[in-house]
Structure formats: structure tokens, C-alpha cells
Amino acid sequence: MENNKEAKILTDKHQDLTHSENQKVVSHVQRDHDEWFLNTIMIENVNVPFKYKRKKLYKSLTGQRVNITYYPAIEMVAGFEIEVMNIVRVKVS
Numbered sequence: 001m002e003n004n005k006e007a008k009i010l011t012d013k014h015q016d017l018t019h020s021e022n023q024k025v026v027s028h029v030q031r032d033h034d035e036w037f038l039n040t041i042m043i044e045n046v047n048v049p050f051k052y053k054r055k056k057l058y059k060s061l062t063g064q065r066v067n068i069t070y071y072p073a074i075e076m077v078a079g080f081e082i083e084v085m086n087i088v089r090v091k092v093s
Contacts, residue, residue, distance in 0.1 A: 021067045022093050028061040041066075041087075052087035065093040 004021075020043075027042040036053045041061055043050060050070060069089040075082050 016071045017069055017088065018071065019067070019069045022065050023068060025061040025064050025066055030057060041090075043068075048083050048085055050085040050087050052090060061090075061092070067091045067093055 023046075024044040025041050026044050027040075029040045031038045031040075036055065037057055039052050039054060039058060041050045050068065067090070068087050070085040070087045073084050073086050075084050
């Protein structure tokens with residue numbers, strides 16, 4: 001219940017944020033980029049990648065159920081606009 005309270009505070013304060021619970025991770029990739037590890041996860045039945053950064057390697061979330069707080073963004077890849085979701089908070093359910 002404490003996690004829901006934290007997510008509610010975030011989404012109330014920042015209108016662009018969305019909170020989703022109990023989402024199944026079907027893919028989790030971590031890439032080293034400068035001093036950060038860029039993490040990309042794919043959620044079951046969602047065709048948009050969810051991305052976040054960490055200073056250290058994170059355990060694989062593939063197959064796990066997670067609660068995520070995120071906002072939509074657009075990235076340019078090879079001249080194409082790609083929709084992504086930037087995660088501000090991720091917790092294993």
C-alpha cells in the first residue's frame with residue numbers, strides 16, 4: 001500500500017506521469033553507455049519500449065511483474081520519430 005501512496009503523490013504532482021501496476025516484462029536489455037547502464041524493457045501486449053538509466057547493472061526483470069511510473073516521449077532514430085516511455089520509478093510487484 002505504501003508504494004501506491006508514493007505513486008499517487010508523483011502522478012498528482014506531475015500530470016504527464018502514468019502509473020501502471022502488475023505489468024509483465026517480456027524483455028529486458030541493459031547497455032553500457034558512458035557511466036550509465038541504459039535499460040530497456042518491453043511490457044506484455046504493449047508495442048512501445050520503456051526506458052530508464054541506472055549507475056549499476058540491475059538484475060534482469062524478464063518474466064517479472066512490475067509497477068512502473070512513466071511518461072511518454074519521442075526519440076529520433078535514423079531520422080524517424082519513435083515513441084518511447086521514460087520510466088521514473090520501477091518496482092518489482
